Amino acid sequence: MKLVNKFTWSFVAIVLILTPVTMTISYRSIKRQLDKAEGIRLAEMNDNVANKLRAGHASQEYTQSHPIAITKITALPEQKVQVIETQEFNNALNRKECLLTVNSFYTINGEYYKVSSYNFVTKSEQIFKGMMAAVIWKVVLLVFGVIITARIISRYVLSPFRQTMVTINNFRVKQKEKIKLPETSTQEFKELNRFLQKMTDKAIEDYASVKEFSENASHELQTPLAVIRSKIELMAETDIDATQAALIEDVQNAIEKLSSINRSLTLLTKLENQEFETSSNIKFCTVTKQVIASFEDWIQMKQLTLTRSLDKNVPLTIHPTLAEMLMTNLLSNAIRHNIPGGHIEVELSAKGLVVSNTGLPPEIPTEELFQRFKKSNQSADSIGLGLAIVKQICEVNRFAVNYEYSNGWHMIGVCFEGKGKMVSAAERFARLQQISMPA
Amino acid sequence: MKVLAVEDNKELASSIHDYLAGEGYICEVAYGFKDAREKLSLFSYDCILLDIMLPDGNGLELLRWIQQEHIASGILIISAKNALDDKVNGLEGGADDYVTKPFHLPELHARLRAIYRRKKLDGSNLISFNEINLNTDTLEAHINATLLDITRKEFDLLLYFLVNKNRVLSRQSIAAHLWGDYTDNLANFDFVYQHVKNLRKKISAANGADYIETVYGLGYKFNSSKV
Numbered sequence: 001m002k003l004v005n006k007f008t009w010s011f012v013a014i015v016l017i018l019t020p021v022t023m024t025i026s027y028r029s030i031k032r033q034l035d036k037a038e039g040i041r042l043a044e045m046n047d048n049v050a051n052k053l054r055a056g057h058a059s060q061e062y063t064q065s066h067p068i069a070i071t072k073i074t075a076l077p078e079q080k081v082q083v084i085e086t087q088e089f090n091n092a093l094n095r096k097e098c099l100l101t102v103n104s105f106y107t108i109n110g111e112y113y114k115v116s117s118y119n120f121v122t123k124s125e126q127i128f129k130g131m132m133a134a135v136i137w138k139v140v141l142l143v144f145g146v147i148i149t150a151r152i153i154s155r156y157v158l159s160p161f162r163q164t165m166v167t168i169n170n171f172r173v174k175q176k177e178k179i180k181l182p183e184t185s186t187q188e189f190k191e192l193n194r195f196l197q198k199m200t201d202k203a204i205e206d207y208a209s210v211k212e213f214s215e216n217a218s219h220e221l222q223t224p225l226a227v228i229r230s231k232i233e234l235m236a237e238t239d240i241d242a243t244q245a246a247l248i249e250d251v252q253n254a255i256e257k258l259s260s261i262n263r264s265l266t267l268l269t270k271l272e273n274q275e276f277e278t279s280s281n282i283k284f285c286t287v288t289k290q291v292i293a294s295f296e297d298w299i300q301m302k303q304l305t306l307t308r309s310l311d312k313n314v315p316l317t318i319h320p321t322l323a324e325m326l327m328t329n330l331l332s333n334a335i336r337h338n339i340p341g342g343h344i345e346v347e348l349s350a351k352g353l354v355v356s357n358t359g360l361p362p363e364i365p366t367e368e369l370f371q372r373f374k375k376s377n378q379s380a381d382s383i384g385l386g387l388a389i390v391k392q393i394c395e396v397n398r399f400a401v402n403y404e405y406s407n408g409w410h411m412i413g414v415c416f417e418g419k420g421k422m423v424s425a426a427e428r429f430a431r432l433q434q435i436s437m438p439a
Numbered sequence: 440m441k442v443l444a445v446e447d448n449k450e451l452a453s454s455i456h457d458y459l460a461g462e463g464y465i466c467e468v469a470y471g472f473k474d475a476r477e478k479l480s481l482f483s484y485d486c487i488l489l490d491i492m493l494p495d496g497n498g499l500e501l502l503r504w505i506q507q508e509h510i511a512s513g514i515l516i517i518s519a520k521n522a523l524d525d526k527v528n529g530l531e532g533g534a535d536d537y538v539t540k541p542f543h544l545p546e547l548h549a550r551l552r553a554i555y556r557r558k559k560l561d562g563s564n565l566i567s568f569n570e571i572n573l574n575t576d577t578l579e580a581h582i583n584a585t586l587l588d589i590t591r592k593e594f595d596l597l598l599y600f601l602v603n604k605n606r607v608l609s610r611q612s613i614a615a616h617l618w619g620d621y622t623d624n625l626a627n628f629d630f631v632y633q634h635v636k637n638l639r640k641k642i643s644a645a646n647g648a649d650y651i652e653t654v655y656g657l658g659y660k661f662n663s664s665k666v
Contacts, residue, residue: 222539222540222541223448223451223540223541225540225541226448226451226540226541226542227448227450227451227454228541229541229542229543229544230451230454230455230458230541230544231450231454233454233458233543233544233545233607233609233612234454234457234458234544236607236609236654236657236658237461237606237607242655242656245654245655245656245657246656248656248657249609249656249657252609252611253611255541255611256611259541294618297590297592297630297634298630301629301630301633
């Protein structure tokens with residue numbers, strides 16, 4: 001619900017609740033005031049009659065044209081003036097009328113008199129009816145007034161807030177410039193802007209320092225590695241014997257692994273830092289074809305059979321380097337962890353990419369294989385970062401990735417649409433089983 | 440070939456110097472930005488090896504300066520920063536190629552030679568040694584007059600051997616040269632072995648001399664003195 005609507009409906013609710021309350025209050029006060037005025041008038045008239053009585057005039061004189069009754073009574077009640085309001089049925093008008101009777105008690109010449117006069121006053125319903133029409137108009141006007149002014153005012157008052165939202169939406173931690181938020185006179189928005197400014201400045205600063213650290217770390221490690229590698233290479237040129245050669249080879253392998261780990265970790269940091277943002281579309285099918293072509297000799301050498309079903313024209317918004325890396329990692333994984341004479345199946349559609357391969361059963365749950373340095377069967381020619389990189393690439397591009405194993409087939413599915421999986425795994429596995437019954 | 444290596448790490452600079460000197464090149468070393476600028480204003484070089492991170496300046500700035508001064512040397516950037524923007528900036532700034540640390544010396548040399556061929560030998564695309572002739576444009580290899588039926592990878596391998604004659608080429612260096620730095624894809628050495636074997640077989644079949652020999656435990660070597 002929009003903020004302006006929340007405010008509007010609250011105001012409308014208040015109006016609707018308070019109107020009957022205020023109506024009752026004003027109705028009561030009007031009625032009381034009317035009755036009081038009539039009561040005072042009648043009491044005054046009674047007093048006049050009593051005064052005349054005291055002066056010895058005949059009582060009838062005053063009762064002829066006025067509805068006044070004078071009766072002698074035996075004792076005075078405590079209350080000297082009684083005001084009684086009653087609903088009487090008026091035969092002449094043939095309806096109920098409200099009758100106000102004022103009884104005044106006097107002691108005149110040692111005798112007790114009750115002078116009572118009465119008059120018809122305005123009925124409650126009549127006052128109520130009169131008020132109702134006014135109140136309905138009032139409520140309708142108020143509600144419309146609230147709705148319209150709330151809309152106009154909110155457009156003006158909330159405009160700095162909207163601008164702030166737009167700015168924040170467009171904020172990228174990668175950008176080196178600080179964000180500029182609109183000026184506002186609203187206290188809350190001032191506070192919000194101050195907070196956002198502080199937060200984004202800090203984010204930019206932190207990002208820059210993390211980036212700097214990862215770059216520096218990579219630089220600082222790569223240079224000594226380059227020194228070691230070059231020295232070993234120069235050493236290999238010298239006159240060495242077989243034992244030394246074996247030692248040099250071990251060193252070379254270790255350097256290879258070290259530099260590969262370093263490169264992969266740097267890449268993961270960069271992926272986490274979202275350094276591969278892109279807005280351009282590439283044809284993923286072309287990338288897939290290229291990568292498959294570059295691996296063809298390896299596939300041949302391991303005597304694997306690759307079947308592919310690639311949809312033409314699969315455009316995807318992804319950094320070209322990442323697209324290639326994703327495909328390379330998935331395919332090299334499928335080749336490396338395959339069994340001799342095994343199969344690989346690559347399927348690409350607009351919905352996603354599925355790379356399936358035959359292989360030994362995994363020794364740890366497949367989802368864990370996406371973690372860094374997790375390897376199923378500690379195969380020596382892998383460092384265990386390939387799938388971590390795949391996962392990270394998928395996360396950066398908001399693809400969903402899942403890994404499943406069934407009966408000799410490994411299947412990694414990348415769904416380009418974010419949530420959801422590629423076609424039901426069971427169905428696919430059943431089809432794959434028919435391609436080859438794994439040994 | 441005359442080369443200036445701009446590299447602040449003395450040990451690495453000396454490795455580069457030793458390797459290139461071994462090829463009969465004149466290799467001079469500059470350890471910093473100012474040093475390099477001084478040398479470049481006084482002498483001319485065929486190729487410059489340029490480290491991006493220098494203690495007293497940025498390699499990319501030096502690159503801009505080189506462009507301003509119209510120095511026509513080929514430029515190979517060496518950097519540990521394999522940040523994408525650096526790579527792009529470097530190549531857009533007029534560099535000819537880019538290698539990241541830690542590189543293999545034969546790889547550095549091969550790239551340097553490629554730049555030299557393009558820039559200084561007027562884009563000469565012919566490389567020959569005794570009976571072997573390679574055309575880097577058409578990717579054709581001839582042994583005397585016989586056209587070798589070799590794959591792209593085998594061609595690259597043969598070229599790599601010819602550029603680094605009489606050098607021990609480790610399997611790691613060959614794998615990196617042929618397949619690049621695939622992430623989490625450590626060199627597949629069986630693969631290297633297979634390619635070298637095929638190449639030797641094809642050269643022998645065309646009556647070429649078997650120059651490529653195995654160096655026990657280390658890798659392979661193109662022995663030019665073999666007849």
